[in-house]
Amino acid sequence: MCGIVGYIGYRQAAPVLLDCLKQLEYRGYDSYGVATRSDGISIYKKKGNVSNILPDASALQGICGIGHTRWATHGIPSDINAHPHLDCKGRIVVVHNGIIENYAVLKRDLISRGHTFRSETDTEVIPHLLEDAYEGNLLEAMSRIVEKLEGSYAILAISEDDNCIVAARNQSPLVLGIGDNELFAASDITPLLEYTNRVIYLEDGDIAEIHPDTHMIYQGSIIQDRQVQEIQWTPDTVQKGGFAHFMLKEIYEQPDVINRAIHSLTPQSLPSFFRDTRSITVVACGSSYHAGFIFRYLIESTCGIPVRVELGSEYKYNSIPFGDLIIGISQSGETADTLSAIKKGNCNNVPTIAITNVLNSTITRHADATILMQAGPEISVAATKSFIAQLGILLQVVNLLSGNACDAILSHAGFAIKKVLQLELGEAVHLCSSANHIFFVGRGSFYPVMMEGALKMKEISYIHAEAYAAGEIKHGPFSLLSSETPVVAICMPGPAYAVMLGNLKEMKARGTPIIAIGSKDDTELYELVDVLIPLEVEHLYLQILTSTVILQLLAYHTATNLGREIDKPRNLAKSVTVE
Amino acid sequence: MTVQAVILAAGEGTRLRPLTQNRPKALIPVGNRPILEHLVDSLLKCGIRDIIVVVGYRKEQVMQHLIRLPVQVRVVEQKDQLGTGHALFCARDLISDDLLVLPGDNYVDPLSLKELLQISNSMLITTHIHPSNFGVVQIEDGLVKGIIEKPAHANRMTVSCGVYYLKHAFLADMTEFNLTDAINTIISKGNPIAAVYALEWQDAIYPWDLLSMNSRLLRQTSSSRAGTISAGAIIEGVVSIGRGSVIGPHCVIRGPTVIGDDCVISSNVVINPDTSIGSRVVIEPFSVLGDSLVMDDCIIASHSTVTSAVMGEACTLGEHTIIKPGSGIIEMGDEAVRSSCGVIMGNGVVSSPMIIYENSIVGNDCQIDGNNGPLRLRSKVIPDHTRVM
Numbered sequence: 001m002c003g004i005v006g007y008i009g010y011r012q013a014a015p016v017l018l019d020c021l022k023q024l025e026y027r028g029y030d031s032y033g034v035a036t037r038s039d040g041i042s043i044y045k046k047k048g049n050v051s052n053i054l055p056d057a058s059a060l061q062g063i064c065g066i067g068h069t070r071w072a073t074h075g076i077p078s079d080i081n082a083h084p085h086l087d088c089k090g091r092i093v094v095v096h097n098g099i100i101e102n103y104a105v106l107k108r109d110l111i112s113r114g115h116t117f118r119s120e121t122d123t124e125v126i127p128h129l130l131e132d133a134y135e136g137n138l139l140e141a142m143s144r145i146v147e148k149l150e151g152s153y154a155i156l157a158i159s160e161d162d163n164c165i166v167a168a169r170n171q172s173p174l175v176l177g178i179g180d181n182e183l184f185a186a187s188d189i190t191p192l193l194e195y196t197n198r199v200i201y202l203e204d205g206d207i208a209e210i211h212p213d214t215h216m217i218y219q220g221s222i223i224q225d226r227q228v229q230e231i232q233w234t235p236d237t238v239q240k241g242g243f244a245h246f247m248l249k250e251i252y253e254q255p256d257v258i259n260r261a262i263h264s265l266t267p268q269s270l271p272s273f274f275r276d277t278r279s280i281t282v283v284a285c286g287s288s289y290h291a292g293f294i295f296r297y298l299i300e301s302t303c304g305i306p307v308r309v310e311l312g313s314e315y316k317y318n319s320i321p322f323g324d325l326i327i328g329i330s331q332s333g334e335t336a337d338t339l340s341a342i343k344k345g346n347c348n349n350v351p352t353i354a355i356t357n358v359l360n361s362t363i364t365r366h367a368d369a370t371i372l373m374q375a376g377p378e379i380s381v382a383a384t385k386s387f388i389a390q391l392g393i394l395l396q397v398v399n400l401l402s403g404n405a406c407d408a409i410l411s412h413a414g415f416a417i418k419k420v421l422q423l424e425l426g427e428a429v430h431l432c433s434s435a436n437h438i439f440f441v442g443r444g445s446f447y448p449v450m451m452e453g454a455l456k457m458k459e460i461s462y463i464h465a466e467a468y469a470a471g472e473i474k475h476g477p478f479s480l481l482s483s484e485t486p487v488v489a490i491c492m493p494g495p496a497y498a499v500m501l502g503n504l505k506e507m508k509a510r511g512t513p514i515i516a517i518g519s520k521d522d523t524e525l526y527e528l529v530d531v532l533i534p535l536e537v538e539h540l541y542l543q544i545l546t547s548t549v550i551l552q553l554l555a556y557h558t559a560t561n562l563g564r565e566i567d568k569p570r571n572l573a574k575s576v577t578v579e
Numbered sequence: 580m581t582v583q584a585v586i587l588a589a590g591e592g593t594r595l596r597p598l599t600q601n602r603p604k605a606l607i608p609v610g611n612r613p614i615l616e617h618l619v620d621s622l623l624k625c626g627i628r629d630i631i632v633v634v635g636y637r638k639e640q641v642m643q644h645l646i647r648l649p650v651q652v653r654v655v656e657q658k659d660q661l662g663t664g665h666a667l668f669c670a671r672d673l674i675s676d677d678l679l680v681l682p683g684d685n686y687v688d689p690l691s692l693k694e695l696l697q698i699s700n701s702m703l704i705t706t707h708i709h710p711s712n713f714g715v716v717q718i719e720d721g722l723v724k725g726i727i728e729k730p731a732h733a734n735r736m737t738v739s740c741g742v743y744y745l746k747h748a749f750l751a752d753m754t755e756f757n758l759t760d761a762i763n764t765i766i767s768k769g770n771p772i773a774a775v776y777a778l779e780w781q782d783a784i785y786p787w788d789l790l791s792m793n794s795r796l797l798r799q800t801s802s803s804r805a806g807t808i809s810a811g812a813i814i815e816g817v818v819s820i821g822r823g824s825v826i827g828p829h830c831v832i833r834g835p836t837v838i839g840d841d842c843v844i845s846s847n848v849v850i851n852p853d854t855s856i857g858s859r860v861v862i863e864p865f866s867v868l869g870d871s872l873v874m875d876d877c878i879i880a881s882h883s884t885v886t887s888a889v890m891g892e893a894c895t896l897g898e899h900t901i902i903k904p905g906s907g908i909i910e911m912g913d914e915a916v917r918s919s920c921g922v923i924m925g926n927g928v929v930s931s932p933m934i935i936y937e938n939s940i941v942g943n944d945c946q947i948d949g950n951n952g953p954l955r956l957r958s959k960v961i962p963d964h965t966r967v968m
Contacts, residue, residue: 242632242634242638242641242642242645242646242653242654242656243639243642248639249642249643249646252639252640252642252643253643259841259858259859263823263840263841408861408878411841411859411861411876412876412893414859414875414876415875415876415892415893415926415927418601418892419601419926421639422601422637
């Protein structure tokens, strides 16, 4: 997975491209590069973050260029493997996002015909193929070579002789941004917002020729007329605005996000599939999987609809799409594994619903119905507000299916989150910061909440954190508990309270430090545990939301305490568009 | 020449408690928008786009609001709230030009600012009937001779609005923690500071001042209609209704009034002028509201009368609640103050049916329980988290 960007217009291309690439870094950030066209093609590429090292702009002249920020899939991150890639003569240059699956065959063939490859990437076959096919028109060359490519790609190419950018897309996202006498192309709209709010989403199989004032989109040889869409996100919404990290900013946006998510779904807009389904399968990855898991606990107990929650990457190994309805949850709408599950549903005539944050993302085009979570762009790799938005949507689904029983409770969700944002977590953070292993335990619907808490902790603080259902602790992990391994537990008054308290006492007997989220009036718990994070005793739905936010803050503050890079944790990327 | 504006929004505003317990003063919504946003609006109308905001108390909340502004502002953190001069000192690295200094929790109209910007080295002044809460200004021939901060007894009614337009050079000698002292130092060194009379300026020293600020700012709003308005509803004057709000049949709404997003105003509700209603507020049938500031997520049950009230977020009023204006002496901290309002409520107050409020202050998360019988609160101050039986 990578981010690509192209610019043609009246400004110097290199600074614009670098600016855009910075905004795209969440798609990958192990290396980056730009190429511009003036008299010839100039290239600059480098391993590392875009923000870290900036090239000398005077070496990159020209008002037309392409750029790339890479997330290595084929070939290690290095200066050579960074995009853009050139053909043998250095006349055609290409950036690419996706995977060319048949690149090995193509590469062997090209080498036998005398081409020299410089990198280990799959992408490099594209410029060489273009070089062979080039007969004076880059667009024609592109339309000839895409037939040979198998796999997913969003490609931008420029050549020394053509005053345009040529784009091609298949199963990887690509949008065009229309400015005044300038045009942009990018993997998504975030980098474009600063320049324009008018965009065109390209479809699979599209090839486009981009000039400063016009653009032509072809499917095969037929010109396509695609609608220009106006984007409501303002550029400000994607900037940090004084917060130390995007993650913290996004955590603080959650009161608004939850209110918007809940109100976005009304009895009228609820997809009708929900009304008569007898069972539901939720397919998702990462945080979204945990949201699905919480959904399962709630809907099974309130509506009696059996739910299966599946990991996107594992779903393909279960050959029968079981259930009357498949819900795919993906923040970006581009998660490859979740997408393939939706497609599998399509093939088996099972209705599919996508829950996503990105309008017009790939998943929305494959699912029968889409629910937008309206969280706004999320830059931090660790999902926070998108997770809360997913929960908001799913809680509202449960509420609508159970006769709007919880309208009044859900309308206070934002306020409840606002209150916990003011909690002081110093002691708990101190305890977590010095640990090498942390266990997160919960019961009932708090178990998946803890899974999410553990995920956040390991994602950004790099501390080994593991979530267990409290009852499972005694089936193994108990042997790992010691005074060195803090346990984070949720022990709220409710049906599981007595058992949970018993579990905690057993752990305490092994000298384990315990951080508990519990009622502020619970003196027994207060005396038992090392740190009590007080939570108000509210409706279960609100407790799920507020405890999630507490765990996010705990992970965030622990990670800042340890000096970690919060928004871009090592080895991780925001949306995983490869399987 | 460009002008930079520095907005000082780091303070808490302790005298506005319980409203500032959970949010800084600059973020109290008046006319459904934080005071800070009204101020930024005024700056934009004067063509000032280079805005620096000094944040401190509950800074995340302030930054969260700033992101949503139509202009990009820069944020500086003041770690310890040592005073206004120190707040300005924190921002010194970003200041490169003549600067306009404004407190983030006062409202100033754009015309006064334009007037102020005509003369470099000037400050805004106004008259106030209680000058002892402000810096009292001595003026001779349109020039300021000195400022006395919060004097015990004041003869003169002319006070400083805390808005200064200063040459960049003065920032270099700024050593005092207090901005007033710094200005006095500048004057004592022989630099004249001109006094400009403010046309419209408003500060909220005490929570009931918010009501008059509310009615003043509501006069600047314009009508807008989103949401669903039932055909039988009567809407007069300048009324703004947000997205997703529902106005039931036979409601009477008189402007100036603003209603936020996703509210439910049930049938036969009367809303009188000078009322701000936040988002997701539910008002049940046959209730009457007027001259009030109701923040997000409140629920007002049926047959209630709410006048001159400031209600924090997520308050719940039971049926037949009566809030009526009154005045009297109440104790705030260690001072006795003459107040006049219906009620000032913090966040999350739950009040049972048939409670009568007059000139009272109710803290955050209080529970007022009259055992379903009438209970009368007159000139009472109830601290946070109290349960009144």
